[in-house]
Amino acid sequence: MNNNGFASFFEFNNVDWTKMGQATWETVWMTVVSMIAVAIFGIILGLILFETQNSNSIGAKIINWVVAALVNIFRSIPFIILIVLLLPATQALVGTIMGPRAALPSLIISAAPFYARLVQIAFDDLDHGVIEAAKAMGATRWQIVTKVLIPESSPALVSGITVTTISLIGYTAMAGAIGAGGLGNLAYLDGFQASNNAVTMMATIIIVVIVFIFQFLGDAVVKKIDKR
Amino acid sequence: MIRFKDVSKTYTGKEGPVKAIKDVNLTVSDGKIYGIVGYSGAGKSTLIRMINGLETPTTGSVTVNGQEISQLKGEALREARLKIGMIFQHFDLLWSRTVLENVEFPLEISKKGNKEERRKKAEELIKLVGLQGKEKAYPSELSGGQKQRVGIARALANDPKILLSDEATSALDPKTTDEVLDLLVDINRRLGLTIVVITHEMHVIRKICDHVAVLDAGTIVEDGPVLDVFKHPQQAITKRFVNQETSTGSADDTQVVVDQLLESHPNGVIVKLTFHGDQAKLPIVSEMLRQFPDTNMSIIEGNIHQTQEGSIGSLYIQLTVENDNQEQIQGALDYLKTMRVETEVINREQ
Numbered sequence: 001m002n003n004n005g006f007a008s009f010f011e012f013n014n015v016d017w018t019k020m021g022q023a024t025w026e027t028v029w030m031t032v033v034s035m036i037a038v039a040i041f042g043i044i045l046g047l048i049l050f051e052t053q054n055s056n057s058i059g060a061k062i063i064n065w066v067v068a069a070l071v072n073i074f075r076s077i078p079f080i081i082l083i084v085l086l087l088p089a090t091q092a093l094v095g096t097i098m099g100p101r102a103a104l105p106s107l108i109i110s111a112a113p114f115y116a117r118l119v120q121i122a123f124d125d126l127d128h129g130v131i132e133a134a135k136a137m138g139a140t141r142w143q144i145v146t147k148v149l150i151p152e153s154s155p156a157l158v159s160g161i162t163v164t165t166i167s168l169i170g171y172t173a174m175a176g177a178i179g180a181g182g183l184g185n186l187a188y189l190d191g192f193q194a195s196n197n198a199v200t201m202m203a204t205i206i207i208v209v210i211v212f213i214f215q216f217l218g219d220a221v222v223k224k225i226d227k228r
Numbered sequence: 229m230i231r232f233k234d235v236s237k238t239y240t241g242k243e244g245p246v247k248a249i250k251d252v253n254l255t256v257s258d259g260k261i262y263g264i265v266g267y268s269g270a271g272k273s274t275l276i277r278m279i280n281g282l283e284t285p286t287t288g289s290v291t292v293n294g295q296e297i298s299q300l301k302g303e304a305l306r307e308a309r310l311k312i313g314m315i316f317q318h319f320d321l322l323w324s325r326t327v328l329e330n331v332e333f334p335l336e337i338s339k340k341g342n343k344e345e346r347r348k349k350a351e352e353l354i355k356l357v358g359l360q361g362k363e364k365a366y367p368s369e370l371s372g373g374q375k376q377r378v379g380i381a382r383a384l385a386n387d388p389k390i391l392l393s394d395e396a397t398s399a400l401d402p403k404t405t406d407e408v409l410d411l412l413v414d415i416n417r418r419l420g421l422t423i424v425v426i427t428h429e430m431h432v433i434r435k436i437c438d439h440v441a442v443l444d445a446g447t448i449v450e451d452g453p454v455l456d457v458f459k460h461p462q463q464a465i466t467k468r469f470v471n472q473e474t475s476t477g478s479a480d481d482t483q484v485v486v487d488q489l490l491e492s493h494p495n496g497v498i499v500k501l502t503f504h505g506d507q508a509k510l511p512i513v514s515e516m517l518r519q520f521p522d523t524n525m526s527i528i529e530g531n532i533h534q535t536q537e538g539s540i541g542s543l544y545i546q547l548t549v550e551n552d553n554q555e556q557i558q559g560a561l562d563y564l565k566t567m568r569v570e571t572e573v574i575n576r577e578q
Contacts, residue, residue, distance in 0.1 A: 127318075133320040137337050138308075151325075152322060152324055225324070
C-alpha cells in the first residue's frame with residue numbers, strides 16, 4: 001500500500017465502504033437528532049430572551065439576566081473543551097461516553113445557545129406594528145407567539161437553523177475524533193492513525209456533500225415559505 | 229359611546245417627565261365619525277390607543293360603552309378589544325398569510341365558530357371591502373389600497389362596535405385615499421359603526437368626519453362639528469389646517485393677485501365671500517349683479533369643497549362701479565348679507 005504522496009489520497013480501493021457507510025449514517029443521525037433538539041431548545045430560549053427584554057418587572061429582568069448569562073457562557077466555551085467538561089453529565093444522562101448517542105448532550109448544549117441568539121434576532125426584526133395589531137385584536141401572549149412571532153419570522157428561523165446545523169456537522173467530526181463515532185472518528189482512526197489517506201479524503205468529501213445538502217434544503221425551504 | 233374624562237398621560241423620559249396628553253375631555257357619540265387632527269408629535273397616536281387599552285392614562289378615565297377601559301386587565305381587556313377594530317398606517321398585515329387567512333386571524337383569536345364558519349365570515353367581509361377574487365393572494369402581491377381594504381375587513385371580523393383608524397390613509401396616494409375614505413363612510417352607514425379617525429390631513433376630516441377635535445401638544449385646542457370648524461376656525465393652528473384644505477393656491481398667491489388688483493383698480497372693492505350648505509348651490513352672485521346693474525365683478529379666486537354635512541366654498545371677487553356710484557357697492561354688499569353669505573371686505577392699505 002502506497003501511503004505517501006498526493007496520489008495516496010485518491011486510492012479509493014483502500015476504503016472500507018461498509019465502515020464508511022456506517023460512519024456516514026452515524027454523522028447524519030447525530031446531526032439530525034441534535035438539530036431537532038437545538039431547534040426546540042433554541043426557540044424556547046430565544047423566546048424567553050425576547051419576551052423578558054425591555055420588561056419593567058423585576059422577575060422578567062432576573063430571568064433575562066440568567067438566561068442571557070447562560071447563553072453567553074455556553075457559546076464561548078470551545079466545543080472540544082465542552083465535551084470534556086460534560087463527560088460526567090454525559091455518563092449520567094446517556095449511560096456511556098462513547099458512540100454517537102454520547103455526543104448528543106455536548107452538541108445540543110453548544111449549539112442551542114447560538115441558535116437562541118439567532119431566534120431572538122429574528123423576533124426583534126419583526127415589525128412591531130404587527131404584534132401591536134394582534135394585541136389590539138385581543139390576542140393572548142401565547143396566541144401572539146404561535147400565530148404571529150413564529151410564522152412571521154419563519155424564514156429567519158429556518159435560515160438560522162441551517163447555519164447552526166452546518167456548524168453542528170463540523171462539531172460532530174470533532175466529537176468523532178474523541179470517540180463519538182461518525183465520519184470524524186473514521187477519518188481520525190482509520191485514516192490518520194492508520195495512515196490510510198484515502199479514508200480521510202473520502203470522509204472529507206462526504207462531509208462536504210452533507211453540508212451542501214443541508215444548505216440546499218435550508219435555502220429551498222426558505223424560498224418556499226417566504227411570501228414577503 | 230366613548231368618553232375621555234380629564235385624561236392626562238405622562239411619560240418618564242431621560243430629561244424628566246414628558247406630558248404627552250393634558251386634560252383631554254371628549255365624547256364620541258355612537259354611529260358618528262369623529263376626527264382628531266394634529267401634527268406629528270401632538271399625541272394623536274397615544275390618544276387613540278387609550279380607546280383599546282394599548283396605552284393607559286396616567287390620570288383620568290377612558291370609558292367605552294359604559295366600561296372603563298383604563299381599568300381593565302387580562303381577559304376582560306382582551307374581551308373588550310374584540311369589540312374594537314383598528315386599522316393602521318402601515319396596514320400591519322401578516323405577510324405569511326393569504327388575504328383570506330389574514331381576515332380569519334381575528335376570528336381565530338376570538339375562537340369564534342368552527343373553521344368553516346370562519347371561512348364563510350371572512351369571505352363575506354372580503355366581498356364587503358371589494359376584494360373578491362383576491363382571497364388566495366398574499367399581502368406582498370397587493371397594492372397599498374388593497375392592503376388597507378384587507379386591514380378594514382380584518383378589523384370588522386369580530387363585528388366590532390367601534391373602528392379606530394390610525395393614520396390609515398397617510399401612506400396612500402390621493403386617489404386611493406379617497407377610495408378608502410368612501411369605503412369607511414359606506415361601512416359607517418351600513419353597519420352603524422362608530423369610527424374614530426386620527427390624521428394630519430384636513431382632507432380626511434372634511435371628507436368623512438362629522439365632528440373634529442384639533443390636538444396641539446397634547447391638548448384639544450378646538451372641537452366642534454366639521455362644518456362649523458371649517459367656517460369659523462378659532463385658533464391659529466386650526467386656521468392653518470383649514471387653509472391647507474380650502475385654499476386652492478397658496479395664500480401668498482392670492483395676496484399677490486389681490487395686491488395687483490388693488491393697484492390697477494383704485495376704486496374697486498375686494499370682497500371675500502364664504503358660502504356653505506345650500507347657499508353654495510344658489511345663483512346669489514348673478515342675482516346681485518342683476519339687482520345692482522352698475523356694478524362690475526371680476527373673480528380673483530374661488531373654490532368649493534364637499535363635507536359630510538354639505539358644501540363649503542369661498543370666492544374672492546372685485547367689485548367696481550361705473551360713475552363712482554358707491555351706493556351701488558354698499559347695496560350689493562348689503563344684499564349679500566341678507567342672503568346670509570359671509571362677506572369680508574379686504575381693505576386696501578392706506
